[in-house]
């Protein structure tokens with residue numbers, strides 16, 4: 001019992017160290033520690049978890065496998081959550097149609113693979129482009145005319161758009177679920193654990209997309225314009241930023257990521273149907289809130305947290321709790337830190 | 351350089367500008383003073399295409415720019431340093447300055463101007479990788495001015511650059527405004543601090559409830575009885 005407590009304490013310390021901003025800046029100012037901080041933290045956390053598993057007498061192979069599965073599921077949530085958070089950051093809208101954009105991405109990928117017989121990468125590109133175009137069209141047609149309307153009008157429009165897409169989807173794709181063909185069959189042995197290739201592909205593609213997104217947002221002109229616009233719209237206009245264009249770019253990028261999630265989910269959970277976007281959409285939104293809405297790394301973190309915890313709950317408790325965990329976490333975070341894990345309480349200087 | 355004729359602006363039912371007439375000549379500093387709510391910021395924002403003009407004309411370098419969308423204004427050589435600084439708080443000093451050059455494509459020129467701004471404000475250079483939200487009020491003002499210069503404007507609009515600053519810093523800011531003007535940038539300066547503004551300006555306008563009511567060479571305005579009573583504390 002004492003080993004359990006000890007290992008839990010160790011894990012808690014790691015989490016605290018990761019979250020404590022003050023301590024981090026202090027440590028980071030020391031060049032010797034700067035580059036070892038995160039690796040050391042991860043190592044420490046891994047030790048703690050390992051210790052805990054031993055103490056509990058758990059099956060480590062199984063646990064590791066579940067963690068990998070959790071990360072691949074979390075990748076999907078994270079990719080969808082990014083679109084929510086980016087759009088929210090720019091126009092303060094919770095785009096309820098975003099889950100359905102993900103659904104359309106899944107279908108676009110499906111047809112690319114089955115009808116057009118394309119390999120994975122071109123199919124991924126098609127899914128991303130299709131979702132991206134759809135996202136931009138939705139913004140132009142439904143949201144842009146409401147630029148100066150109250151936010152509630154916009155929100156209701158988004159819900160309407162979501163219902164419209166689901167119903168058009170039923171008409172176009174029929175409500176019979178379609179099954180993705182198996183694209184990745186292999187599985188690998190990692191530390192004596194067998195891991196499906198498809199899981200690794202999901203995770204790898206997601207990581208690549210996120211690195212790309214970080215580069216886009218931090219170092220390119222449209223990306224910087226996006227950040228500027230989310231921080232101060234009038235000042236952004238004074239810089240000569242074309243607000244409408246940046247909003248379009250935001251929808252394009254966010255929707256493309258959802259499209260990628262759509263095809264990625266298809267290679268692991270092959271059943272797709274027109275209503276498939278509802279639940280993942282909601283959970284991804286929860287992920288965005290948990291990470292701190294409007295904050296890009298927050299959406300990534302939130303998605304992974306939800307994916308992993310959902311998988312562990314399914315594996316160790318019961319699959320009937322699967323959907324409850326996301327919303328449980330949401331309630332917890334709203335009670336403890338309403339601005340989200342990476343969110344800052346808003347401070348303004350006069 | 352800039353000519354405004356009989357400008358009218360409404361915010362919904364509020365008639366905020368009721369006939370502004372104003373001219374800024376090349377290489378001058380022109381001061382625009384007036385009480386709170388007189389419509390000074392609204393005037394600047396209608397020049398920049400941020401608020402819609404109901405009637406009247408704004409002409410810049412001989413071109414009619416009335417109601418031209420804001421994203422076309424900057425590249426014409428007109429930029430504004432807004433009231434309350436409005437720096438991008440989560441971006442670094444460097445990034446804020448680069449945003450000022452958003453409308454430009456000449457990378458070499460941008461780098462040159464970055465150095466020029468750092469020469470003007472050495473404090474910003476020391477803090478180039480610090481996020482703007484963590485700067486002091488005075489440093490934020492310097493950043494806002496620097497950002498405004500990064501588009502290499504022919505005409506710079508400054509909205510209350512001395513607001514909330516300690517007297518010493520106010521002097522410093524005004525010295526820099528004169529320096530910027532000396533380097534060839536025309537300036538339209540909105541100020542509450544009428545004394546200071548008129549001391550560096552060539553020409554001045556007094557705004558009262560949406561109308562330009564008094565105008566004249568800055569030195570004359572500083573001597574004008576009405577102006578002194580209303581804005582210069584007797």
Ligand SMILES: Nc1ncnc2c1ncn2[C@@H]1O[C@H](COP(=O)(O)OP(=O)(O)OP(=O)(O)O)[C@@H](O)[C@H]1O
Nearest residue numbers: 361364366384385386387388389390391392393433
């Ligand atoms: N966005 C807005 N919506 C409605 N009314 C506005 C808006 N902005 C300004 N006004 C009104 O227009 C008038 C002029 O405002 P403006 O900000 O131009 O004044 P100002 O001269 O800059 O004042 P200050 O010195 O306090 O900055 C004020 O009566 C103000 O209440």
Ligand SMILES: [Mg+2]
Nearest residue numbers: 390391392433
């Ligand atoms: Mg004002």
